[in-house]
Amino acid sequence: MPYQEKKFNLPELNGISKESVDAHLGLYAGYVKNFNAISGMLAEYAKDSEKNAHALAELIRRRSFEFGGMRLHELYFAQFEGSSTALTASGTLAKQIEAEYHKLEYFLAMFRAIALMRGPGWAILYWDPQAKQLLTGFSGEQHQGHFATLPIILALDVWEHAYLLDYGAAGKDKYIDAFFKNLNWPVLEQRFAGSTA
Ligand SMILES: [Fe+2]
Numbered sequence: 001m002p003y004q005e006k007k008f009n010l011p012e013l014n015g016i017s018k019e020s021v022d023a024h025l026g027l028y029a030g031y032v033k034n035f036n037a038i039s040g041m042l043a044e045y046a047k048d049s050e051k052n053a054h055a056l057a058e059l060i061r062r063r064s065f066e067f068g069g070m071r072l073h074e075l076y077f078a079q080f081e082g083s084s085t086a087l088t089a090s091g092t093l094a095k096q097i098e099a100e101y102h103k104l105e106y107f108l109a110m111f112r113a114i115a116l117m118r119g120p121g122w123a124i125l126y127w128d129p130q131a132k133q134l135l136t137g138f139s140g141e142q143h144q145g146h147f148a149t150l151p152i153i154l155a156l157d158v159w160e161h162a163y164l165l166d167y168g169a170a171g172k173d174k175y176i177d178a179f180f181k182n183l184n185w186p187v188l189e190q191r192f193a194g195s196t197a
Pocket of ligand 1: 024161
């Protein structure tokens with residue numbers, strides 16, 4: 001069954017232009033389209049898997065790239081829906097961050113350092129329900145380096161396409177500031193509540 005492109009009810013963002021958001025939504029649509037396209041090709045190529053071995057292998061590898069691009073962008077844009085709202089100080093996510101990082105600002109400093117890593121990818125905050133702890137990580141491209149099976153609480157796109165229009169190739173740090181200015185933390189709190197239930 002083909003995957004459907006999601007629509008987001010986005011407010012006007014502070015420091016991330018509508019032009020940039022519209023271009024970025026277009027890229028997101030491309031991930032959905034290409035995931036569906038590759039999925040459609042697999043059965044055909046598998047009919048002669050010996051002759052198509054190299055093509056099939058590449059399609060299988062790239063399909064998870066497209067899937068990661070699809071799902072991560074859905075997490076990303078949903079974080080701006082509603083309006084910019086601070087983390088609820090008395091909430092369970094704030095308490096977990098405090099327990100592990102002592103202060104929100106220490107967590108943010110760590111997360112920012114990850115987001116500033118070189119190369120295209122995503123800074124991601126995961127929740128490990130087995131160990132009952134948060135894990136921060138960096139996924140290269142869209143699909144590599146994930147903590148397998150862990151739910152994602154926060155996803156920050158740090159591919160150049162996320163900030164090039166507004167800040168230029170050297171403007172990743174300014175874009176990260178803008179991202180956090182627009183973040184609707186209760187969306188993350190809901191994800192966390194869903195993952196800990
Ligand atoms: Fe992106």
